Amino acid sequence: MASDMQRVRNRRGEGSRLRGEIIAAATALLEETGSEDAITLRGVARRAGVAAPSIYTHFPDREAIVAAVVAQAFVELDEALATVRGEGDPLQRLFNLCEAYLTFAQGKPHRYRVAFERHRTAVTENASEESRLEELSGGQAFGRLVTAIGDCVQPDCVTSRSPQLDATVLWVALHGYASLTTSVPAFPWPDRAEMLNALIGWVVVSEGRAGRDGSS
Amino acid sequence: MASDMQRVRNRRGEGSRLRGEIIAAATALLEETGSEDAITLRGVARRAGVAAPSIYTHFPDREAIVAAVVAQAFVELDEALATVRGEGDPLQRLFNLCEAYLTFAQGKPHRYRVAFERHRTAVTENASEESRLEELSGGQAFGRLVTAIGDCVQPDCVTSRSPQLDATVLWVALHGYASLTTSVPAFPWPDRAEMLNALIGWVVVSEGRAGRDGSS
DNA sequence: TGTACATCAGTGAACGCGCGTTCACTGATGTAC
DNA sequence: TGTACATCAGTGAACGCGCGTTCACTGATGTAC
Numbered sequence A, B: 001m002a003s004d005m006q007r008v009r010n011r012r013g014e015g016s017r018l019r020g021e022i023i024a025a026a027t028a029l030l031e032e033t034g035s036e037d038a039i040t041l042r043g044v045a046r047r048a049g050v051a052a053p054s055i056y057t058h059f060p061d062r063e064a065i066v067a068a069v070v071a072q073a074f075v076e077l078d079e080a081l082a083t084v085r086g087e088g089d090p091l092q093r094l095f096n097l098c099e100a101y102l103t104f105a106q107g108k109p110h111r112y113r114v115a116f117e118r119h120r121t122a123v124t125e126n127a128s129e130e131s132r133l134e135e136l137s138g139g140q141a142f143g144r145l146v147t148a149i150g151d152c153v154q155p156d157c158v159t160s161r162s163p164q165l166d167a168t169v170l171w172v173a174l175h176g177y178a179s180l181t182t183s184v185p186a187f188p189w190p191d192r193a194e195m196l197n198a199l200i201g202w203v204v205v206s207e208g209r210a211g212r213d214g215s216s
Numbered sequence C, D: 001t002g003t004a005c006a007t008c009a010g011t012g013a014a015c016g017c018g019c020g021t022t023c024a025c026t027g028a029t030g031t032a033c
Helices: A017-033 A041-048 A052-057 A062-082 A090-107 A109-117 A119-126 A139-153 A163-183 A192-205 B017-033 B041-048 B052-057 B062-082 B090-107 B109-117 B119-126 B139-153 B163-183 B192-205
Strands: none
Touching: A017 A041, A017 A052, A017 A062, A017 A109, A041 A052, A041 A062, A062 A090, A062 A109, A062 A139, A090 A109, A090 A139, A090 A163, A090 A192, A109 A119, A109 A163, A109 B163, A139 A163, A139 A192, A163 A192, A163 B109, A163 B163, A163 B192, A192 B163, A192 B192, B017 B041, B017 B052, B017 B062, B017 B109, B041 B052, B041 B062, B062 B090, B062 B109, B062 B139, B090 B109, B090 B139, B090 B163, B090 B192, B109 B119, B109 B163, B139 B163, B139 B192, B163 B192
């Protein structure tokens, strides 16, 4: 690919630029191949246009590169949700929020998948250097869902038993939809708007219960 | 592990037993390590107690072992759902079906994950030898959900707009719940019965719609 | 303005490792006569 | 009943490969004087 165009060495004091280039290279390999196995130290170095040992200036080992990719994926997910607007209508805002979640998850599917599969890696490896990543790893994104659902309750537009439970159901459904549309594309999926209307209608509007536990 | 106890060579005509032992060894490695990378040809051979070249009698290459593990996971999932009983109450039967789905997905989490991530592998590799695997890969399991929801409609116990759409929503939610409880265990998850009651109540009972599309 | 030098950004060669795969083979066992 | 032999189930040694990691290094560049 770009491995034969020679890289310009960073100027003094700007050596840390390479760190970002390494993460970008690793992310590109992941998203292009669909497998985190493609993130090899030598492969990343090739892609970034540097010699393999140059990685060690910025990362202690291969695993740290993957952790950095995961950490950045969570930052990007949160940014994508943070910029969602609603213009006064809380239900519209909830819809937009869910749509932004799906846009990220379906548009960067492998980053999304690996981020959730390995979120504990990111937490453990980077806990000291990037503070409170524990909260950030998905929890931040989840918090936005809970808040948005809570906002739907206050104006009397809809009813909800528990924003926390509603948000959890909504989250698992969004995650399942994003994951399965990626991994089973041949299935006759309803489109995104239809799915979101169904989900949000079910989650936010319904009052009655008809499930039963295993004992009755 | 068991690599130092010597294996008894199969008797004449029973050489195909080894095929099953290889799949079992690969499955054990996957489920114990949590990574399909652990399914290496040499690793599987060690685990099965044979020399590496012995694999080639039964599988053309490493990839075929993984495909066989995936194919068997789908067979097991379908068997788990096929044995679910309902004793006349369709809503109870639906609950039991969902519970069986989650028992499989949460009890054999890595088989479940890899099966859905790589279901196309299984379809492509084995399409000729095991016929109609296309339909079997998840589709069989999904068909049981659709039927169970359809059964809830006919006796006037509940209403449902479309068993197909309802089943799809239920499926993505089950998948999301199973996947996320595995990969994010630190989250304050509602327990299985609570989740299923909420889901089935929402999916099967609700009539109204409150979602909206992005244009309005 | 010139120059010596410390530092920074990055390199080339080498290491041992486990991997997938190929090859020629071995030795037990069932069968034909 | 004995025996030759084809076949079956599986093996040991070897191959080339890409990997992660270590080491001693190089050459450009900013800075102190």
